[in-house]
Amino acid sequence: MAGKLLSIGECMVELSQAGEGLLRKGFAGDTFNTAWYARACFPADWQIDYFTAVGDDPMSSDMLSMMNAAGIGTSLVIRIPGKTPGLYLITLKDGERTFSYWRDTAAAKKLADDADHLRAAIESADIVYFSGITLGILAPEAVDTLLSEARRAKAMGKMVVFDPNIRPRLWPSKEYMLKTIEDGARASSLALPSFDDEKVHFGDKDEQATVARYKALGVENVVVKNGPDGVTLAFGSEPVIHVPAVKVDKVIDTTSAGDSFNGGFLARLVEGGTPAEAAAHGAAVAARVICHHGALISPDLLPK
Numbered sequence: 001m002a003g004k005l006l007s008i009g010e011c012m013v014e015l016s017q018a019g020e021g022l023l024r025k026g027f028a029g030d031t032f033n034t035a036w037y038a039r040a041c042f043p044a045d046w047q048i049d050y051f052t053a054v055g056d057d058p059m060s061s062d063m064l065s066m067m068n069a070a071g072i073g074t075s076l077v078i079r080i081p082g083k084t085p086g087l088y089l090i091t092l093k094d095g096e097r098t099f100s101y102w103r104d105t106a107a108a109k110k111l112a113d114d115a116d117h118l119r120a121a122i123e124s125a126d127i128v129y130f131s132g133i134t135l136g137i138l139a140p141e142a143v144d145t146l147l148s149e150a151r152r153a154k155a156m157g158k159m160v161v162f163d164p165n166i167r168p169r170l171w172p173s174k175e176y177m178l179k180t181i182e183d184g185a186r187a188s189s190l191a192l193p194s195f196d197d198e199k200v201h202f203g204d205k206d207e208q209a210t211v212a213r214y215k216a217l218g219v220e221n222v223v224v225k226n227g228p229d230g231v232t233l234a235f236g237s238e239p240v241i242h243v244p245a246v247k248v249d250k251v252i253d254t255t256s257a258g259d260s261f262n263g264g265f266l267a268r269l270v271e272g273g274t275p276a277e278a279a280a281h282g283a284a285v286a287a288r289v290i291c292h293h294g295a296l297i298s299p300d301l302l303p304k
């Protein structure tokens with residue numbers, strides 16, 4: 001059955017070291033990464049659209065061209081005269097990657113300012129996807145707009161998917177961050193948290209505790225990702241199950257592991273797979289992604 005997935009958030013310009021003082025330009029961002037892997041894994045008759053705001057500068061145009069070339073729809077993207085996209089730089093320090101961000105004035109912070117446009121975009125989709133990073137870049141009024149549209153979509157019976165992706169540096173305070181993440185979960189019908197984040201910020205003692213907490217917020221379906229330890233799934237009233245990760249001999253770069261899992265997971269779910277089959281596919285996709293450098297790997301490298 002054909003349909004449309006709308007992923008909402010911020011895609012940034014990525015600058016990485018290319019040797020001899022040169023920088024390589026790319027584009028990435030959690031919700032965009034998931035759109036990328038969704039496009040690679042979803043049936044061809046599904047439309048994958050990205051929703052964000054960009055500027056009217058050449059870099060914003062490049063970003064949209066890249067999305068279109070990847071088969072990701074951009075017709076709903078807002079263009080704001082005079083604005084530019086956010087940017088981050090990856091540097092290597094003692095073999096560890098460190099990230100520096102320039103995103104305080106990014107156009108994407110305004111993605112929910114036009115409530116009517118946001119509503120129409122969400123109404124056009126069957127699956128709506130957003131994250132804690134999407135919420136973290138928005139002003140409080142824009143958070144309220146996005147969450148009320150997500151709640152409306154959930155009430156309409158759409159699949160509303162939320163990855164909490166907790167990033168403290170985006171938030172003015174821990175209290176507001178945790179409250180807003182919980183509000184994001186309440187607005188969704190499927191939550192895809194990563195246990196590492198939940199343990200640190202909500203103090204969960206194990207994956208079962210994370211499942212119980214999200215269920216108590218009214219999330220019908222919960223998938224807790226836990227790196228090489230696989231995922232714990234609680235779908236509707238079905239018993240909680242565990243699906244192992246795919247073993248990887250040499251992990252090269254875990255950037256985008258969770259985002260790619262989400263894309264592969266949703267793809268198998270819309271094809272009619274069981275949650276366990278969807279999780280196994282998500283794990284297979286993520287296992288390939290972490291064997292390569294960077295957030296986005298070629299669809300040719302992914303499992304079928």
Ligand code: AMP
Pocket residue numbers: 194195225226227228230231245246247248251254257258259261282283284286287290
């Ligand atoms: P995370 O968000 O770190 O929990 O990772 C998301 C998904 O990526 C996990 O559910 C695994 O399927 C996969 N993954 C992450 N790290 C590894 C690893 N070291 N080995 C195998 N799979 C992994």
